[in-house]
Amino acid sequence: MSKEIEVPELGFIALIHYAWRQLTSMRTALILLMLMGVAAIPGSLIPQRITNQIAVRELFTTNPDLAKWYDRFSLFDVYGSPWFSAIYILLFISLIGCVLPRSVEHYKAMRAQPPVTPKNLSRLEHHQEFAGGAESLDRAALWFKKNRFRVRVEGNSISAEKGFVRETGNLLFHLSLILILVGVSFGSLFGMRGEAIINVGERFVNVATSYDSVSFGKLTGEKSLPTFEIKLDKFLGEYDPVTNAPKDYTAWVTITDNGSTYKKVIKVNKPLTFGNTRVYLQANGYSPVVTVRDSEGNVALQGPIPFLPQDGNLRSIGSIKVPDAQPQIGFVSSFVPTNARTSDQGAVSIFPELLDPKLLFSIWKGDLGLDSGIPQSVYRIDTSQLEKVGLGSVKPGETFTYPEGSITLETVVPWVNLQFVDDPGKSYALIGAILAILGLLSSLYGRRRRIWVRTISAGVEVAGLAKNSAPGLDVEIENFVSAIKGEK
Structure with missing residues (x-):
């Protein structure tokens, strides 16, 4: 009879060593890289809390069962979820454990003499x-x-x-991937991203409450914001009179930073810079400046109301909410900078500039739900529980009167959407991307002989x-x- 061979069990140290070798293999690194790409797909298909809380809330309202499962698996915060972070960290460790030893061995091989001449x-x-x-x-x-x-x-x-340039390029490519991951990590941990709509004539103070939306890295917060102010003095959008296509956007601003005041110009590809923070000109539109009075003639609301553009001619929608009126009043509105009318669409804009502006609205009264604690869009009003008062339209200087009060369109001012980005890791990611391309080219065209x-x-x-x-x-x-x- 044949003698059975007993295979000894792996001890704890041997098991750790085996697991480390498996994790730091190139095959594992490629699998983890593919998994990270697959794991990022839900972040593009499912609304994320950090960017669109209203869409997340609407999904909870329309499909609560599905939303609960999404929330249970952190699909509303994919890039901050434990499972995405686990893939990211494992990929980071795998690349380091795989590439660094190979780099050391490659360096020794480059320093060593060529092999001796074979006998045959x-x-x-x-x-x-x-x-x-x-x-x-x-x-x-x-x-x-x-x-x-x-x-x-x-x-x-x-x-x-x-x-040796072939292997050097191959290692440089993988080391560059590590540098890119480091850059992305820095941005995720210490970065900031926010957006704010500013009307012409208004001032933006860089505090968290001034942003329309803002998100901070895991290891940073409101106290990390640099102190500066931006006043929007003027905005000009230039359009082709034949095609209506935009030709140029320019914003003139006054900056107050560290006690000094100076003027700057922002263009689409010419952002402002405050240390690591960059301010980009993202979008623009119009804000009708309205005065709403109650039935006794008292001013219940006065000021510019940003409207959201819907097409290239800046036909815009918006809502004017007057919670201080008795009863509360809401205007479901649309605005056209150059008014025209069609039989199928009604009022439309035929050019993006303010050639013949007009504000159109339907008037609703009742509880606007602003005290319910539930977030809602500033551009829309839920009219399901409201009573319709009437329809109307005004041009600059005109007043429309209804039983509960009146609304006057004083003038129209442009607004701009500024994006504030503080990404301390972008330089590392950029350098890593450049080195990765150089390394890839070297590995493709280098020949070892x-x-x-x-x-x-x-x-x-x-x-x-x-x-x-x-x-x-x-x-x-x-x-x-x-x-x-x-x-x-």
């Missing part, structure tokens, strides 16, 4: 023998030096090696070896042989 060169690629002597080795040494080979001279033979030459009793013999069967070695051998023969 005839078994290697492109082996040749021809007449020659010691002068052939001298010519070979000069050719190697001219073509930047690393050489090793031993007695009657020379070993030469070239093409070795050439040996040795004098024998019959003359000179030459052979070569191309790593990974890289093409071009035959041509290089022919040029080398011609050079040591004295033909070139």
Whole structure:
């Protein structure tokens, strides 16, 4: 009978060592990279709390069962979820454990001498023998030096090696991925992103309450905001009179920063910079400046109301909410900067500039739900529990009167949407991306090869070896042989 072989169980240290080898293998790194790409898909398909809380709330209202499951698996906050963070951290560790040891070994190989000349060169690629002597080795040494080979001279033979740039580029590509991950991590931990709509003539103070939406990194908060103010003095949008297409957007602002005041110009591709914070000109529209009075003639609301553009001609929708009126009044409104009328769409805008502005609205009264604690869009009003009062429209300077009061369109001012971005890791990510491209190109076009030459009793013999069967070695051998023969 055959004797059974007992395989000893792995101890704790051996098990840890095995798990580490599996985690730091290139196959695992590629699998984790693919998993991170797949895991990011729900963040694009499902509304995220950090960017669109209203859409998340609407999903809880329309489909509460599905929303509960989404919330249970952190699908409303994909990039901050434990499972996405786990994939991200494992990928980071896997790349470091895989690439750093290889980089050390590669550095040692670059510093080491080329391998000694094999005893039997005839078994290697492109082996040749021809007449020659010691002068052939001298010519070979000069050719190697001219073509930047690393050489090793031993007695009657020379070993030469070239093409470490291929492996260097491969390692540089993977090290650059680590640098990109570091940059993304810095942005996620210490970054900030916010948006604010500012009307012409208004001032923005850089505090958290001034933002329409703002999100901070995991290790930062409101106290990290730099102190500055921006006053929007003027905004001008230029449009092609034939195609209505935008030609240029320009915002003139006054900056107050660290006690000094100065003026700047913001364009779409010309942001403001405050340290690591950049301020971008994102979008624009119009804010009707209205005065709403109650039935006794008292002012219940006065000021600009931003409207949301719906097309290239800046036809916009908005809501005017008057919670201080008795009863509360809401205007479901639309605004057209250049008024025209069609039979199928009603009022439309035929040009983005303020050539013939008009405000159209339906009037509703009742509880607007502003004290319910439930977030709601500033551009819309839920009229399901309200009573309709009437319909109306006004142009600048006109007043529309209804039983509960009146509304006057005083004027119209432009607004701009400014995006504030503080991403301390973007420089690392940019450098990593550039180095990754350079590393990829180097690994694609670099060729590792070795050439040996040795004098024998019959003359000179030459052979070569191309790593990974890289093409071009035959041509290089022919040029080398011609050079040591004295033909070139």
